[in-house]
Amino acid sequence: MHADRLARVRAAMADQRVDGCLLSVGADLPWLIGYEAMPLERLTMLVVPRDGVATLVIPELEVPRVRVDDDVFRLRPWGETEDPVAIVAELLGAASRAAIGNRTWAQFLVALQRARPSTTFTTTSELIGPLREVKDPDEVAALRRAAQAVDRIAAALQAGDIPLVGRTEAEVSAELSRRILAEGHQRVNFAIVAAGEDAASPHHEPGPRVIRPGEVVLCDFGGTMLTDSGAGYCSDITRCVVTGQPTDEMAEVYAVLHEAQAAAVAAGRVGTPAEDVDAAARAIIADAGFGDRFVHRTGHGIGVEEHEDPYIVTGNRRPLVAGNAYSVEPGIYLPDRFGFRLEDIVVATDDGPEALNRADHRLVPVDA
Numbered sequence: 001m002h003a004d005r006l007a008r009v010r011a012a013m014a015d016q017r018v019d020g021c022l023l024s025v026g027a028d029l030p031w032l033i034g035y036e037a038m039p040l041e042r043l044t045m046l047v048v049p050r051d052g053v054a055t056l057v058i059p060e061l062e063v064p065r066v067r068v069d070d071d072v073f074r075l076r077p078w079g080e081t082e083d084p085v086a087i088v089a090e091l092l093g094a095a096s097r098a099a100i101g102n103r104t105w106a107q108f109l110v111a112l113q114r115a116r117p118s119t120t121f122t123t124t125s126e127l128i129g130p131l132r133e134v135k136d137p138d139e140v141a142a143l144r145r146a147a148q149a150v151d152r153i154a155a156a157l158q159a160g161d162i163p164l165v166g167r168t169e170a171e172v173s174a175e176l177s178r179r180i181l182a183e184g185h186q187r188v189n190f191a192i193v194a195a196g197e198d199a200a201s202p203h204h205e206p207g208p209r210v211i212r213p214g215e216v217v218l219c220d221f222g223g224t225m226l227t228d229s230g231a232g233y234c235s236d237i238t239r240c241v242v243t244g245q246p247t248d249e250m251a252e253v254y255a256v257l258h259e260a261q262a263a264a265v266a267a268g269r270v271g272t273p274a275e276d277v278d279a280a281a282r283a284i285i286a287d288a289g290f291g292d293r294f295v296h297r298t299g300h301g302i303g304v305e306e307h308e309d310p311y312i313v314t315g316n317r318r319p320l321v322a323g324n325a326y327s328v329e330p331g332i333y334l335p336d337r338f339g340f341r342l343e344d345i346v347v348a349t350d351d352g353p354e355a356l357n358r359a360d361h362r363l364v365p366v367d368a
Contacts, residue, residue: 001138001229002072005032005131006054012127013050019095021048021124022088022112026103027304028128033073034230035066043084043108046073047091057087067230089115099124133301133309134323139233140347143302143325146225146235147345147356149183154239154359157219160368165213165243169193169206176221185223186232189306192220199240200339202296202331214244216338222306234306236327237357238343241366253290254340254363257332260284261342261361264298264312264328268346268353274316274326281330282314290332299327302345324348328355 009032013021023029023046030036035056037044042059053074058066060077068075076091078084089112092098098116100109102123113121135143153176156162162175176191194204195211199218211217222236242250264281278298285294299312302325310316310324329343344357 002033002069006048006072008131009048009128010050012131013048013099016099016127018097018099018122018127019050020092020098020119021127022046022092022098022100022104023048023124024101024104024108026101027308028101028124028132030231031128031132031304033069036230036232038062043088045084045088045104045108047088049091049093049095055091057084057091059084085111085115088112092116092119095119097122099127129309132303134321135303135325135347136323138227138229139303140323140325142225142227142233143235143345143347144356146185146223146233147237148358149185149225150180150222150235150237151357151359152183153179153221154219154237154357157239158241158360158364158366160366162368164195164211164217164241164366164368166210168208168210169195169198169204170208172211172217172219173206176219180221180223180235184225185235186226188221188223189234189236190220190222192218192238194218194339196338197336200333200335200337202333202339202341211243215242216246216250216340217241217243218339218341220341220343224306231304233304234302236302236306236343236345237359238329238341239359239364240340240342241364243366243368245365246363250338251363253332253334256285256288256290257330257340257342258361258363260330261328261344264330265344265346265353265355268320268326268328268348270322270348270350271319273319274310274312275314277312277320277328278314278316281328285330285332293332293334294330295333296331298330299343299346301326320348322348322350325356 220238224232267280297313331341333339
């Protein structure tokens with residue numbers, strides 16, 4: 001698998017006239033070789049020449065963490081008194097154009113520019129991004145397993161098995177986080193819990209606010225689940241409940257959102273421009289009079305990162321292809337009152353869109 005991905009990266013390098021590819025922190029490295037660099041001041045960097053052997057330059061003390069694949073890369077450990085940038089620059093050689101990972105620390109890029117002033121640097125987003133956004137069957141299976149795990153947590157929330165009333169948002173967020181880990185994720189990426197008026201803030205930070213009866217509780221959570229390849233694949237789901245019976249207004253607003261989300265999921269067919277999926281949700285919300293209360297894109301790609309290509313947003317005219325995996329998560333937010341968001345992960349297939357999340361899409365009243 002990794003050897004095939006390396007061959008595809010090199011083919012893209014040839015097409016784009018890139019002589020060397022440099023990967024450090026971020027998702028490109030684990031996707032390519034199954035190893036995730038530690039985000040430290042000690043440089044870890046995979047140097048991939050267009051021709052020749054790929055070399056992982058890595059602090060000597062981190063070598064035991066690496067599962068080496070001799071068919072894909074070799075190791076170049078460096079000691080505490082060595083200069084890793086000089087090692088990378090030597091391996092890069094006389095490359096006239098090099099692609100460097102988008103998440104690479106600026107200090108290392110600046111040092112490389114000084115060491116190789118004749119090299120033009122670009123980012124890997126155009127080189128590796130198009131490869132990563134088309135998932136193979138194993139990647140889709142990994143995303144499906146992660147989705148099923150958070151579905152079980154969402155089902156527990158909707159069943160009233162996660163106490164809400166009388167607890168703080170932060171306490172509920174912590175419980176969601178514990179459940180994410182218990183369901184087999186390596187780490188928690190986020191666990192948003194927003195009650196009442198806080199639910200009108202799409203990226204609310206859970207805090208000391210106590211959840212009360214008769215209000216909306218928006219929960220958006222996900223993590224990263226490791227696979228045998230060494231890379232982790234992400235989950236991401238949003239469900240809303242009401243602590244008691246929803247008001248007529250809540251029910252009416254949520255019905256609009258429910259319809260919009262279902263329309264956007266159904267629109268995600270191979271060949272459909274990504275912006276048309278966004279438009280499918282946005283039109284229904286706008287027709288109901290809430291267009292100015294839907295303040296973000298409809299979705300984002302997902303894979304080894306929780307946010308990656310393709311983005312489901314106005315202006316992205318690229319057609320969906322089989323293997324694209326992305327969220328569909330329209331929202332309606334009424335300031336100082338409440339907000340709703342409904343999110344599934346969807347995969348574009350030749351047989352139509354497959355929603356990986358199956359947890360109940362209704363606005364569930366809970367006695368919790």
